[in-house]
Amino acid sequence: MLLTEDFYRRRSVTRIARELLGKGLFTKISGVTTGGTIVETEAYSWKEKGCHAYQNRKTARNEVMFGNGGLAYVYLCYGIHNLFNVVTNKIGTAEAVLIRALQPVEGTLEMMKRTGSTKDNRITSGPGKLTKALGIDRESNGNILQSEKLWIEDLGAVIRKNEILASPRIGIGYAGADALLPWRFTLKNNSWVSKTSY
DNA sequence: TAGAGGATTGAT
């Protein structure tokens, strides 16, 4: 079952980030479906320094974050990687959830091909890697997440509170005290969660 | 309009 606008347009971005765990992110390109279960997310809000839209700073890049919940926000990081976010909340409130890792469900062979990997392990364990595996690039920026090319669906998995781990977000040391917010959510003991040196 | 740096990754 596809997630609808109501799911994305709620007020609490951290709650949506938690609830996205266990949901399925998929793309269909040239007739091939690829995707998997979301096992790691991070919440971002205009209220804190880690966010591109901190203090409602609106630029050409982050404009989509100010749009309605249920849109894709895709941007280039380090000149190399496309990072995929889900825009949440209502028009004018810049919040989003970064999808950081998936557990493959469908199209594993195609994802291996796209990432140039010969093994099927950890091909979607990281925000830059999963976009490459699913074929997501900036052309998807601003697209709705209920299309035939890109969507998130409820796979029926029930995630209990005690299966979710909250920790500080990755790679935003410049955000000062806000870098310590426990807004990174992972499934406990899931081997597909991204590896970090932190 | 130039210059610095980034919500990462994989190889050394």
Place this chain on the structure above:
DNA sequence: TCAATCCTCTAC
């Protein structure tokens, strides 16, 4: 530990 790589944002 470090380079790849290019777009975005800020300052001048």
